[in-house]
Amino acid sequence: MEQIAEKIGAGLSGKPFEGTLKFDCGDDGVIVLADGTASTQDQTTDCTIKITQDNLVKLLTGKLNPMTGVMMGKLKISGDMGVAMKLGKLIG
Template sequence: MALEDIAAGIRDGLTGKTFDGSLKFDCGDEGVIVLAQGDATTQDRDTDCTLRLSADNLQKLLAGKLNPMTAVMMGKIKVAGDMGVAMKLSKLIG
């Protein structure tokens, strides 16, 4: 699945929800998805927090098939920046 399709799914999921701060899913050569100001886009920019992971693991994370804490412990997700913003993500996808 292309990152643009994943971003569209995240946009749909954000309807009626709020997310303070900005967060970037960095999938390396495949691109990025940025959550900011109630939107999800594939346009790269600076964010409060960056999660580095594969596009495959991103799909698993958003589908609830990958536990975020376990993934961080196993090195499947690398977190840089404001950990508090990353913690808010669990409320969105939970």
């Protein structure tokens, strides 16, 4: 998870991101985006995306479309949907 967090953090570098978001990968851990950084330290966030680590990698590499992922149940979004929508502009 640490390597994935580093790649996401590099993608966020210098780009404004309002709000906080957590990728919850269950037993594999979490990645939290807050204050322009990505970390593996769990905390309360505005939005949580429940996703497996494998599907997170696919999402970040463009092999999993976010809308398709939601419709197929491969990811579940809870909290502020607006924060999740901003994510696509940052890592896409």
